[in-house]
Amino acid sequence: MKDSIISVQNLKKSYGKHTVLDGLNFEVERGSIFALLGENGAGKTTTVRILATLIQADSGIATIAGYDTHRESESVKQKISLTGQYASVDELLTGEENLVMMGRLNHLSSNTVKKRTAELLDQFELTNAAKKRVKTYSGGMRRRLDIAISLLASPQVIFLDEPTTGLDPRSRRNMWNLIQQLAKNGVTIFLTTQYLEEADQLADKIAVIDSGKMVEEGTAEELKRMIGDEKVELTFDNAKEFQQASELLQGQVSEVEQRISIPAGSPESLRKLLNTLHEHGIEPSSVNFRKPTLDDVFMDITSRKRKEQSVHA
Numbered sequence: 001m002k003d004s005i006i007s008v009q010n011l012k013k014s015y016g017k018h019t020v021l022d023g024l025n026f027e028v029e030r031g032s033i034f035a036l037l038g039e040n041g042a043g044k045t046t047t048v049r050i051l052a053t054l055i056q057a058d059s060g061i062a063t064i065a066g067y068d069t070h071r072e073s074e075s076v077k078q079k080i081s082l083t084g085q086y087a088s089v090d091e092l093l094t095g096e097e098n099l100v101m102m103g104r105l106n107h108l109s110s111n112t113v114k115k116r117t118a119e120l121l122d123q124f125e126l127t128n129a130a131k132k133r134v135k136t137y138s139g140g141m142r143r144r145l146d147i148a149i150s151l152l153a154s155p156q157v158i159f160l161d162e163p164t165t166g167l168d169p170r171s172r173r174n175m176w177n178l179i180q181q182l183a184k185n186g187v188t189i190f191l192t193t194q195y196l197e198e199a200d201q202l203a204d205k206i207a208v209i210d211s212g213k214m215v216e217e218g219t220a221e222e223l224k225r226m227i228g229d230e231k232v233e234l235t236f237d238n239a240k241e242f243q244q245a246s247e248l249l250q251g252q253v254s255e256v257e258q259r260i261s262i263p264a265g266s267p268e269s270l271r272k273l274l275n276t277l278h279e280h281g282i283e284p285s286s287v288n289f290r291k292p293t294l295d296d297v298f299m300d301i302t303s304r305k306r307k308e309q310s311v312h313a
């Protein structure tokens with residue numbers, strides 16, 4: 001049987017007439033990395049804030065390690081930590097001083113604070129910068145210190161709100177390694193992200209929410225499988241031919257790249273398709289095969305949603 005550390009059942013939250021969460025359900029397995037994905041305003045932050053006991057749901061149940069986030073919020077607080085937009089580090093203090101100060105605020109003994117500070121500085125590769133003021137730190141170093149602080153009290157669940165937003169590609173990769181390391185050590189990671197690639201790389205399970213409802217849930221592979229096999233990408237140098245091809249073919253069109261993606265299908269159907277283009281005097285400049293990505297899943301979900309909305313309109 002699966003060991004859930006977070007359980008959410010029929011969670012609802014409205015602000016006035018605006019329904020933000022509309023009966024959300026999901027489970028997060030202990031020690032896993034769970035990614036909550038959704039467009040702006042989908043309800044991600046609201047979900048995190050309820051789970052982190054910062055606000056209350058109107059109805060439904062959310063538990064962490066068996067404790068109710070509303071009725072047993074004090075017990076929940078001892079199991080979790082929150083980083084991202086909520087946490088802040090003091091710019092005028094050094095990295096080490098920040099850790100020591102937060103350790104004391106967390107009521108840890110001075111021996112524990114000393115030991116954890118040294119461990120965390122080492123784990124987050126901040127030992128060399130320990131005695132430097134945080135205002136001299138790069139974005140990646142600040143983010144690492146922020147997470148280090150949140151780990152002082154050894155939480156079971158850590159909420160990471162868009163942990164790599166604004167980081168350069170190298171710092172992003174480092175942060176991904178770090179998150180994977182935390183999960184290996186048994187910490188459950190609840191991640192919100194706007195980067196599909198991030199969810200693809202990190203998450204054991206991905207939940208896609210829209211208008212406060214779960215629209216898809218599964219592993220990255222399961223989500224990709226939902227939309228079929230390999231894709232063929234046709235790219236065009238000639239703008240007119242690209243427009244004509246977009247009208248002839250049923251596919252995902254990228255206007256910027258002048259590219260059309262379609263399901264690969266059989267060799268026979270691909271030959272027919274290229275013949276059709278040829279008969280119209282259209283020649284793609286390149287033809288490439290690629291596996292579906294989470295971007296395709298998103299495109300598929302949003303186009304399905306648009307179709308449903310136009311049927312109900």
Ligand SMILES: Nc1ncnc2c1ncn2[C@@H]1O[C@H](COP(=O)(O)OP(=O)(O)OP(=O)(O)O)[C@@H](O)[C@H]1O
Pocket residue numbers: 015018020038039040041042043044045046047
């Ligand atoms: N305190 C509040 N009062 C009124 N409306 C709110 C409040 N908090 C959130 N909302 C609204 O609830 C909706 C969902 O917000 P939420 O922040 O959960 O979305 P999100 O998925 O995290 O989006 P983003 O990626 O933009 O942070 C938004 O339309 C937002 O305007």
